[in-house]
Amino acid sequence: MTTTTTPPTTTPTTTPLGRTLALARVNALLMTRNRLTLFYGVVLPLAPLLFLLSAPRGDEAAGAQAATTVVLFALIFPVYYNVLSLVVTRRDELVLKRLRTGETRDSEQLLAIALPGCAVALVVSVLAVAVGAALGQPLPVNPLLHVVGVLAACGLFATLAVWTAAWTRNAEAAQLTSMPVILLAALGSMRSAPFPDAVARLVDLTPGAAVDMLVRLTWYGEHPDGGTTGLAGTWAAALPPLAVLVAWAGLALWLARRSLRWEPRA
Amino acid sequence: MTDTATPAIRVSGLRRSYGAGAEAFEAVRGVDLTVETGTVTALLGTNGAGKTSTLEVIEGLARPDAGSVRVLGLDPVADRDGVRRRTGVLLQHSGFSGDLTVLETVRLWTGLVSGARPAEDALDLLDLAGRAGVRVSSLSGGERRRLDLACTLLGTPEVVLLDEPTTGLDPESRRDVWRLVRGLRDRGATVLLTTHYLDEAEALADRLEILHEGRIVRSGTTAEIVAGHPSTVSFRTPAGSLPAFGPRLDVVRVVEERGRTTIETEELQPLLTQLLGWADRHGVRLDGLSASTPSLESVFLAIADDRTEALR
Secondary structure, rough: OOOOOOOOOOOOOOOOHHHHHHHHHHHHHHHHHHHHHHHHHHHHHHHHHHHHHOOOOOOOOHHHHHHHHHHHHHHHHHHHHHHHHHHHHHHHHHHHHHHHHHOHHHHHHHHHHHHHHHHHHHHHHHHHHHHHHHOOOOOOOOOOHHHHHHHHHHOOOOOOOOHHOOOOOOOHHHHOOOHHHHHHHHOOOOOOOOOOOHHHHHHHHOOOHHHHHHHHEEEEEEEEOOOOHHHHHHHHHHHHHHHHHHHHHHHHHHHHHHHHOOOHHH | OOOOOOOOOEEEEEEEEOOOOOEEEHHHHHEEEOOOOEEEEEOOOOOOOHHHHHHHOOOOOOOOEEEEEEEEOOOOOOOOHHHHEEEEOOOOOOOOOOOOOOHHHHHHHHHOOOOOOOHHHHHHHOOOOOHHOHHHOOOOOOHHHHHHHHHHOOOOOOOOEEOOOOOOHHHHHHHHHHHHHHHHHHOOOHHHHHHOOHHHHHHHHEEEEEEEEEEEEEEEEEHHHOOOOOOOEEOOOOOOOOOOOOOOOOOOEEEEOEEEEEEEEEOOOHHHHHHHHHHHHHHOOOOOOEEEEOOHHHHHHHHOOHHHHHHO
């Protein structure tokens, strides 16, 4: 195949990483420009840190509950709700379509939308450790696994957001269409509630429950099956909840790929 | 490294439908289109003719339901990266985040386009330097369009696809865009643009393609397209009974409508001579007399009104 003209060989070409970071940087900037996104993207996830204050100094049960809430808030607002509303808004503004005409790939656009919120979630969950420590809570048993768990959950909630965006008509509608996933996350965090056995087993398979288990395990050494474990025991114990997150992410990815739209409905 | 045998854009048998089942609508119904390297082609058509639907497939935003598209000899979907680095696209509607400034927007795009010129140069090119610090949400429609064009032309695209580049622009900005398009051709780029402004198509394009109901119904230069279409002479129909008008040389048809007589003819000059001689001899006054050779407009309107067969 011959081509008509060859661009000068000196032309620097863009790279996927460069494009993704350029977009992510602007998305982060835009998050701070809009009062609403600034509120639920940055302020709201910081708020549950106050729960740590309410736990009596050194009360690990209350501390674990607060830590779980902090991480879930960080997943629901800066990641899930933020990504959902950004995808919907950018789609309606035709920003996504405009960017698709260029070299930027679809996956780069979506990653760049998710990155700032995921960074907030990560910072908040690390900040929670510092605030917790200052208030007499223990340091995480397995800090590395704590971070891995948060990152896996970020991936899941960002993917769920893209899927939700596929059937969300506009930014206002997102307030309603986000409810199923938010309720699903909230349900899982109520693992300690006295559910019948059969229900409890199902609840354990929700994303919220997986996050709850991972936070309690990696931070407080609470084994999902009861009792406590040291650092060595956390790796194996983390596998089931991580598998739950990966399975949900796979499902969300499959659904999102089938239904995602890049421009508003005509 | 110039191979003139490979056209910059080649579309053959392109079909594209929306929806499915009983609600399916075929917007593009077998379009063949060749755009030679270094030329400007205008895709003309009324709203809904299929211009944007065709362009979106060439841009690689949509897959064809049938037929094939090659841009620079490459498949815009399968060879995505190779094509995108060498093309510049302007969509019919601009898509920008209103909360970014003009300069921030162009800076972002310089990170997304291979071989992009500095953002400041791009703003100068489209006369936006004075608006660099303004949020996009505060721009006028014309300024936003120019910003969009600045992003389209940020690299040095070999093929430029412009969907209604001047819609919504004031006359002065329109001329600026025309200058830019001519500049693109002068440096050897290939341009395919859609428009529903006939003067724009005539002023810019080396070749016109008229799209109607998903098919290309006329192609060529303006002269080629209007060839074979009749000239018209018209005047206010004189009152009272008139003496017979001699041998009607090459008259295609005569229409009398709302007090106006329109004569269509293949031979404008002889008909005018006859008509004026007849009026002179009989002392008939032809008020509002006008004569015109076939224009792109008359042909286009005939196509839009589905009167093409009558005109042929």
